[in-house]
Amino acid sequence: MAxxxxxxxxxxxxxxxxxxxxxxxxxxxxxxxxxxVVTGGAGPLGTRFVRALAARGTxxxxxxxxxxxxxxxxxxxxxxxxxxxxxxxxxxxxxxxxEKPDAVIHLAQIRSPSHxxxxxxxxxxxxxxxxxxASGEAKITRVILGSTTLVYGARGDNPNFLTEEHPLRPxxxxxxxxxxxxxxxxxxxxxxRHPEAKVxxxxxxxxxxxxxxxxxAKALGVPLAPxxxxxxxxxxxxxxxxxxxxxxxxxxxxxxxxxxxVTPEGVLPLSTARLLFGSLAVPVPHPLAYAIYEAAWELGxxxxxxxxxxxxxxxxxxxxxxxxxxxxxxxxxxxLEVMLETARARRGGTGILDFDRxxxxxxxxxxxxxxxxxPPGPPAEIAGxxxxxxxxxxxxxxxxxxxxxxx
Amino acid sequence: xxxxxxxKPRPAARAEELRPEVPAVPEPVPGVGFAPSLVPPxxxxxxxxxxxxxxxxxxxxxxxxxxxxxxDLWNLFQHRTRSLDVDDFGFDEPASKSWQTLFEFLYRVxxxxxxxxxxxxxxxxxxxxxxxxSGVLPWDGAMVKTALRLEHPSRRxxxxxxxxxFTTLPFLQPWLREMGEVRACPENGERLLSRDELVxxxxxxxxxxxxxxxxRYRLARFGRGGFVRLALRTRAPIIPVSxxxxxxxxPNLLRLDFIGRPLGLPYFPVTPTFPAxxxxxxxxxxxxxxxxxxxxIVFDHPSEIAERPMIVNELADKVRSTLQTMIDSxxxxxxxxxxxx
Numbered sequence: 021m022a023x024x025x026x027x028x029x030x031x032x033x034x035x036x037x038x039x040x041x042x043x044x045x046x047x048x049x050x051x052x053x054x055x056x057v058v059t060g061g062a063g064p065l066g067t068r069f070v071r072a073l074a075a076r077g078t079x080x081x082x083x084x085x086x087x088x089x090x091x092x093x094x095x096x097x098x099x100x101x102x103x104x105x106x107x108x109x110x111x112x113x114x115x116x117x118x119e120k121p122d123a124v125i126h127l128a129q130i131r132s133p134s135h136x137x138x139x140x141x142x143x144x145x146x147x148x149x150x151x152x153x154a155s156g157e158a159k160i161t162r163v164i165l166g167s168t169t170l171v172y173g174a175r176g177d178n179p180n181f182l183t184e185e186h187p188l189r190p191x192x193x194x195x196x197x198x199x200x201x202x203x204x205x206x207x208x209x210x211x212x213r214h215p216e217a218k219v220x221x222x223x224x225x226x227x228x229x230x231x232x233x234x235x236x237a238k239a240l241g242v243p244l245a246p247x248x249x250x251x252x253x254x255x256x257x258x259x260x261x262x263x264x265x266x267x268x269x270x271x272x273x274x275x276x277x278x279x280x281x282v283t284p285e286g287v288l289p290l291s292t293a294r295l296l297f298g299s300l301a302v303p304v305p306h307p308l309a310y311a312i313y314e315a316a317w318e319l320g321x322x323x324x325x326x327x328x329x330x331x332x333x334x335x336x337x338x339x340x341x342x343x344x345x346x347x348x349x350x351x352x353x354x355x356l357e358v359m360l361e362t363a364r365a366r367r368g369g370t371g372i373l374d375f376d377r378x379x380x381x382x383x384x385x386x387x388x389x390x391x392x393x394x395p396p397g398p399p400a401e402i403a404g405x406x407x408x409x410x411x412x413x414x415x416x417x418x419x420x421x422x423x424x425x426x427x
Numbered sequence: 428x429x430x431x432x433x434x435k436p437r438p439a440a441r442a443e444e445l446r447p448e449v450p451a452v453p454e455p456v457p458g459v460g461f462a463p464s465l466v467p468p469x470x471x472x473x474x475x476x477x478x479x480x481x482x483x484x485x486x487x488x489x490x491x492x493x494x495x496x497x498x499d500l501w502n503l504f505q506h507r508t509r510s511l512d513v514d515d516f517g518f519d520e521p522a523s524k525s526w527q528t529l530f531e532f533l534y535r536v537x538x539x540x541x542x543x544x545x546x547x548x549x550x551x552x553x554x555x556x557x558x559x560x561s562g563v564l565p566w567d568g569a570m571v572k573t574a575l576r577l578e579h580p581s582r583r584x585x586x587x588x589x590x591x592x593f594t595t596l597p598f599l600q601p602w603l604r605e606m607g608e609v610r611a612c613p614e615n616g617e618r619l620l621s622r623d624e625l626v627x628x629x630x631x632x633x634x635x636x637x638x639x640x641x642x643r644y645r646l647a648r649f650g651r652g653g654f655v656r657l658a659l660r661t662r663a664p665i666i667p668v669s670x671x672x673x674x675x676x677x678p679n680l681l682r683l684d685f686i687g688r689p690l691g692l693p694y695f696p697v698t699p700t701f702p703a704x705x706x707x708x709x710x711x712x713x714x715x716x717x718x719x720x721x722x723x724i725v726f727d728h729p730s731e732i733a734e735r736p737m738i739v740n741e742l743a744d745k746v747r748s749t750l751q752t753m754i755d756s757x758x759x760x761x762x763x764x765x766x767x768x
Contacts, residue, residue: 176591177610179615180516180517183614243498249597250597250600250601252600253600287515288513289601291502291506294502295499295503295505298495299502334595356511370493371495372499372500381512
């Protein structure tokens with residue numbers, strides 16, 4: 021990658037800094053590459069994103085984090101920022117004024133429930149506020165904010181595929197998810213205050229991959245765990261590589277603003293995920309199961325508070341059509357493949373499942389999936405079919421969802 | 428037990444054999460005598476040979492006896508009819524086919540369903556089946572589905588939109604999902620129809636399925652016209668489906684809602700047999716059924732009409748009266764409830 025680098029930008033930090041005076045979006049690459057600040061660039065997603073972006077060689081990357089990102093090229097610079105400090109916004113603003121980036125990508129979030137709820141709140145909710153406030157003051161027009169599909173909340177009356185317009189209805193007691201909702205509300209206020217700002221909210225489905233230790237992968241890998249008797253919701257799991265691709269896609273479409281569901285194709289029932297992870301479920305009537313999860317959490321052995329067990333009871337699956345259409349996001353791995361990869365890595369060869377054969381079946385399923393599920397296009401492309409007389413092409417319709425129809 | 432005694436294994440060797448961490452089990456040499464192993468010679472009766480197989484399996488793969496292996500075995504057992512490959516809505520074809528026997532029995536033997544008008548259901552492409560709802564438990568949906576599976580030339584799989592109250596109940600939620608049913612909401616309906624699926628709705632909803640016996644075959648209000656909006660937006664033809672015979676399977680004499688409400692049920696029916704005979708009372712009466720598929724109704728209106736509730740309601744009422752006419756004409760030709768003559 022170093023050989024392909026445009027001349028004039030390869031001269032290390034000092035050169036680039038001198039070159040990067042004013043921000044000119046479409047300046048010749050020889051003089052200046054667009055600069056990107058990644059807050060939380062040393063985190064699990066941030067590091068992967070920084071690596072991918074640096075490998076592409078199209079942008080100058082600066083990481084704002086407590087520590088430098090690991091295993092990244094030396095040209096990726098690091099500036100120390102602690103978003104937990106009360107005046108973090110001022111610090112970030114000074115650094116942004118200094119760096120003058122074209123885009124700020126905020127990926128500093130803790131994506132597993134933690135006992136240090138205050139810390140998580142300060143980082144996930146207030147940290148986003150700090151970054152947005154500083155970006156507004158520094159007149160940064162492009163902000164990409166990481167969020168999660170958990171913000172929709174797991175509810176019995178969710179549609180099978182939640183679109184971006186769906187109201188956010190997590191359980192108000194679920195502090196972990198509430199912090200993400202608060203961060204999103206800060207983003208909305210930011211857009212109100214700075215109409216010129218293009219803020220893209222990327223709502224990622226829960227991550228999984230062989231090397232990411234997400235609470236969901238851990239929970240599914242527990243050898244013996246209580247389960248909510250009689251419930252078996254469908255789950256989504258996003259490969260971290262696909263998440264990185266989505267952030268890159270959002271960076272490549274600077275005009276794309278608003279929320280985007282970044283989710284994989286396909287769903288998997290919780291029980292099948294347990295089969296892959298080799299976890300034995302002990303069915304417990306659900307009110308008791310909530311209490312057991314809560315007790316385990318209080319005792320420090322649980323992975324999430326009891327209230328979060330909603331996500332193992334009801335659907336919270338999001339639709340990625342908007343991201344596909346607007347961002348050109350194309351997830352490479354289906355939920356089944358992601359779960360399989362994670363399960364295989366976490367098991368480390370124990371158990372009796374023949375993973376080679378399952379993987380073959382998963383590949384076949386992914387292929388069949390592509391054949392079977394033609395991603396439904398916009399309604400305008402739908403023509404009449406079957407016995408229907410040819411009908412005029414329909415126009416786009418308003419997108420407000422209606423409640424309680426077709427009962 | 429007697430079979431295992433016949434095998435006469437050496438007890439000391441057995442204890443050693445079943446402990447997987449003892450690796451000192453020499454490989455049995457075929458032909459030559461037998462090394463200290465308690466694997467019995469094969470043809471000794473079914474139980475011994477089964478035990479022998481199990482012991483041989485453990486001997487070959489020590490990892491089989493780990494707790495993880497136990498979890499795997501149990502999970503695999505629970506997944507014996509299921510596939511890894513579910514569709515977007517969780518429909519699991521092999522799992523749903525594993526219930527086929529029951530539904531076929533009900534369809535052919537118990538209710539002797541007669542079907543007419545199958546040519547009105549398109550062989551490919553989208554379609555919205557609109558049926559009357561009856562019978563306390565939604566057996567009518569299952570039978571419409573079975574009729575299309577068994578009798579339609581293209582073996583179409585109808586996806587029924589199911590009331591919330593069923594899709595959120597424990598045990599019913601995963602089962603309905605596996606069978607291919609989907610929670611009734613406009614988003615789900617639109618997604619299914621835009622994938623050119625055949626979707627079934629019961630616009631009467633709870634009012635229909637929990638109808639009292641004296642109100643039988645009188646269509647209740649058709650919801651809020653959601654199905655019309657669905658058809659307008661996706662340009663799907665509406666196929667009216669009249670189900671006759673299902674009203675009499677549980678003659679619902681009385682609804683004790685004060686019992687049902689605290690249990691989270693939308694209604695609590697009292698039939699001549701139900702609370703009186705307990706679970707036996709849930710066996711439906713073997714009436715004779717007719718399922719008639721009517722001519723498709725195609726709305727040529729522009730889809731903006733979907734935003735005009737009064738016109739939507741008018742269209743819904745048109746469908747409702749068509750369906751009521753179909754039901755009435757079938758009722759007029761029907762003789763006895765049980766034999767149909």
